[in-house]
Amino acid sequence: MADNTVNQIICAYSLGCLDRENFIQFVNYIDGGGELPHGEMGELQNVTALIPVLLAIENPPIKAKNDLAKRVLEIEEKRKKKTAEVSAEEAEASNAFGRIIPGFKQEEKQVSDPEQKPVSGRDKLHDITGDQNIIKSDGTNTTKKNISYLPWIILAILTVLLFALTIYFSNATELLETEISELNNQITGLKREVNSTNRFITENIELIEFLNNKKIDIVNLQSSELNPDSYGKLLISFDTGEALLQMKDMPPISDDESYQLWMIGKTESFSLGIILPRPGYDYYRIYNVPSVDKKDIRLFRITKENKAGTETPTGSTYLFGTVNDNAVKKTTRRR
Secondary structure, three states: OOHHHHHHHHHHHHHOOOOHHHHHHHHHHHHOOOOOOOOHHHHHHHHHHHHHHHOOOOOOOHHHHHHHHHHHHHHHHHHHHHHHHHHHHHHHHHHHHHHHHHHOOOOOOOOOOOOOOOOOHHHHOOOOOOEEEEEOOOOOEEEEEOOOOHHHHHHHHHHHHHHHHHHHHHHHHHHHHHHHHHHHHHHHHHHHHHHHHHHHHHHOHHHHHHOOOOOOEEEEEEEOOOOOOOEEEEEEEOOOOEEEEEEEOOOOOOOOEEEEEEEEEOOOEEEEEEEOOOOOOOEEEEOOOOOOOHHHEEEEEEEEEEOOOOOOOOOOEEEEEOOOOOOOOOOOOOO
């Protein structure tokens, strides 16, 4: 990883905007034995702490909330209005059919007076929807009914129009419901991402808190031949006397046993803590790192001891490493 990228990740963490992808990249960088710029995070945190003093706190205007609520109400009212318009048009079409069909009545006229005056040409004309009287030679008359197709044509046109309007408003309603469903899915996705981020932070809170230390040394712990699959990492801050131990794939221990972390100096050994492995727990916080010169430290060891611990390392060595990058030869057992 380039130095510029490391500085950017440290800057993002100091500002509180480090995303998950960059955080994982940074952890992999640390696991790979990458070096950290000393003092960079502390200086950035000091500068970041001055930002709230220089900037005035701004709150979003109340109008934004009111506009959002107004927009939601307008969408709901629009949907109700469209539904009401469809119902009104259906009712109006039904009333129109009732007015058209009953309007065609038959009228019967009888000629009772044989001496009745001749019917003029105007009187012989009738509406195409009415009846015509035909006078026979014997003086009687009969009524001839005219068949009209106009009501059926109007009925067919109104039916097609009503069907088209129903399809249109149905599609508009479905489109609106689809948009609302997409918004709900987006909200659900954002909630899922927030929960995932919170869970990730909770699971790695020890590492995140320890990274606040100004100066951190990294010790890569190698496995011995007792368990070749084991490995680990020790992040140590001599300035604050704290350390963070990571152990992976360690063999299980009995109820009366424990792992003990040792710092081996030139003249004496220091016990940094007793570790009781817990399922699903990878990081262990150490608070009693003695203040010594790093040049006097020869080795860090993790041995298996009894549950109460010992004053000097007596058990088998499972992990070991140095504070510098020099390679350390593996050993099967150290006493």
